[in-house]
Amino acid sequence: MTITLSIFIPFLAAIFIPLIYQRIKSRHIGWFVIIVPIALFVFLASYIPSIANGSTYIHTIRWVESVGIHFTTYLDGLSLIFGLLITGVGSLVILYSIYYLSERESLGRFYVYLLLFMGAMLGVVLSDNLMVLYVFWELTSISSFLLIAFWYHRKKSRYGAQKSMLITVSGGIAMLAGFIMLQSMTGSFSVREIVATIGQYTDEPLFIFAMLLVLLGAFTKSAQFPFHIWLPDAMEAPTPVSAYLHSATMVKAGIYLVARFTPIFGGETVWLYAVSGVGVFTLLLGSLNAVKQTDLKALLAYSTISQLGLVMSLFGLGSVALQQGYSTDSVIYTQATFAALFHLVNHSTFKGALFMVIGIVDHELGTRDIRRLGGLMAFMPVTFTIALIGSFSMAGLPPFNGFLSKEMFFEALLNARNLEVFTTNSIGTLVLVAAWIASVFTFVYSMIIVFQTFFGEFHQERVEKPINEASKGMLIAPSILATLVIVIFFFPNVVGNYLLRPAMIAIYPTFAGAERLTPHIKAWHGFNPALWMTIGVVVLGTILYRFMRYWRGIYTIAPLKWNLDTAFNAGLTWLENGSHFLTRLYMKGYLKDYLVYIFVFFIIAVGGSILFTGSYSFDFSDDSSIAINEFLIVLAMAGAGLAMIFVKSRMTAIILNGVLGYSIALLFVVFRAPDLALTQTIVETVTTALFLLCFYFLPEWKKERSGKKTKIFNGIIAISAGIVVTVLGLAVQGNKMFESISVYFEDSYRLAGGKNIVNTILGDFRAFDTMLEVVVLFIAGIGVFTLIKLKSKKEEQDIEDQ
Amino acid sequence: METLITVLVGLLVTVAVYLLLSRNLIRVILGSAVLSHAAHLLLMTMGSGLKKGSAPLLGENAASYVDALPQALILTAIVISFAVTAFLLVLAYRTYKKTGTDDLYALRGFDDE
Known part of the structure; x- marks a missing residue:
């Protein structure tokens, strides 16, 4: 019950924020808001021990019985991880925003949107019913739209907001279609019930379509290729929003969906190819693009795309375990999923910290262009430290948590090479190589963040504001995240046992008893291939970084230069022009044309059906x-x-x-x-x-100036309309199909106490009609009155007065 | 009788549609007035026989009464069509005052909304 309530608390708070904001028009409004995520975080955290012991919590509010839509909340290991991320990162982001946003901004609006998002996101991860999940899913898109367009006076903000909305909502609608297909196959909207019974339905023709449609929803939301193009433009949002929605939580909704649906679809090879293929490609593409960015935030956006691709591909590889069924051999593939969940948590910590750091740089210096930055280390030591921790963790270096999950990623890929589903060994190797190259570029852009921003020479004239270390308040939130990055490295198994293991059981219900489902995470496991791969990444990455100016030129040659944005914009313009053209084709602005449409339609539809059904038989005998x-x-x-x-x-x-x-x-x-x-x-x-x-x-x-042709045309339409009405009238009179109800009203004296039947119909039997008729008369009266009396400002220029 | 009235209705519809397709505002309004006349007559013929029985007043103590239902419907329709005509007329008056024309071709909207 309380879990259900936790979805609604942010919404309720959002209602009250404007009221409080009217009284306290300062940044301190944030202190009221932050209570909500902290309380929810503590509340959810209190479930960790019992969930780790294998309990799940379910609560249903019966809603629409006839179609099986119920408000069911389901808290298991997987929802718990996401719930903690949403509320935890949410608390830190709000804390950060209190110091980040200026008091001149409309803070009330900002926090309302943010709380709206938080509630919607909790709804997504806690809902068990697909329809409810879908509604919350779209709500996250809408709140993301509102937050990206927070500075709506900027053209780029509006463009970014529109773009993200169009892409994520279209994906959402595809997902809805997939959900409905699932329901039509299994007869249930409940994820748990579908998971339990899906085995019987995998041969249905709709099964693959449902899978692909659901994946479309996940890919658009998680910015996977080719839908990744909305994420860089979404960076127009204020930095706290980017840190929260577009890095730590909302973009992970797609990941959540994939994880949640792995037990449903994971048994199919298509799932492996689609999820892993798209994931690895996005990983490579994102990292390649990130290196060429000069805006730090855009760099982080592409890096997020790339990291989401990494997590996605791991979930795909993890599904192999389901395809092979439960055995001691197949458990090894579940490690990919474990790595995915682990990296998911790690990514939220280091990427959240990095976004906040970039926000600080932007806030203090007024620019985040790496060509204008440099040498900040001496002036902003704390910011530098956090950036160093975040970037090195992202690059996969010890002693940071990114190292652990990156190693596990390599190991999962090495395991996958031996898969039978990769028909030849070469596909597995190809994936491995692609992922390794992507990691090299990940290393390169992580170095760019640290070295090009904080090392080198500082030029005051290149930045907008005098340099200062950020205020303490602003540094608290990223410091907490950076601390977590290190703490998780040293105590990874706390996270593994308490958070990841229950989530693994949620994804692999059939593997619940398997011992190796939760591997023991070790920082040091000897010189195995995974470690050699990491060493290779560091060596090649360092070389590439050192000599970047020599090979940067490759970004100007063909496939790397291509940009899907151009295609998206062209498509949008084409759509707009097309619909404009179509509309202009018939919306001509002449009343006459519209009336012609109406009459011609009437003549064809009514006259045509009279002819077609042959109902033009007349009977004049009763005249x-x-x-x-x-x-x-x-x-x-x-x-x-x-x-x-x-x-x-x-x-x-x-x-x-x-x-x-x-x-x-x-x-x-x-x-x-x-x-x-x-x-x-x-x-x-x-x-x-x-x-x-x-x-x-x-x-x-004046004399009608219409030409003779027009007159004849009008005449034909007029005569046809007249004929159709006459024929229709005669046909109806001759062929009465039903008994008239008029006799009923002849009893009016007994029923309504009136002897004038017409009057009793109007005043009694159909009194509501008469009342509404009077309303119509009243409205027309108001219309007449206003049109005559209402004086516009340009009254003196009117024809009448001239 | 019914047939005769129905043919008359057809004729009135023809006139009304022709007037509606005109480019003069007043002719359009007249057209809508004629169209409602036609509709009222058509409704009348839809009852259970014209002139069969006496007026639907129970006080008459007649053996049978004509169909009262179409009459009630027409009564409502008359009032509504009056309201519509009045509103259209004032709209025409206002349009002419604002734009200086009663030619619907000249009143065509701007190209971009």
């Missing part, structure tokens, strides 16, 4: 007789109607309209409708008066 006076009235109306088309003067036209109206009143008398006759007479009188009143202000009719 009433025609008296001579009635015939004369009809004749007068026909004459008046026809004459209206040809009259030259508007006065004649309105008189003819009057003839029509009063003739109808006469017909109503003939048809035994006294109320109608009275109403029609009054209304006709008032309408004619209104027309005459308006004529006073309007110009005399």
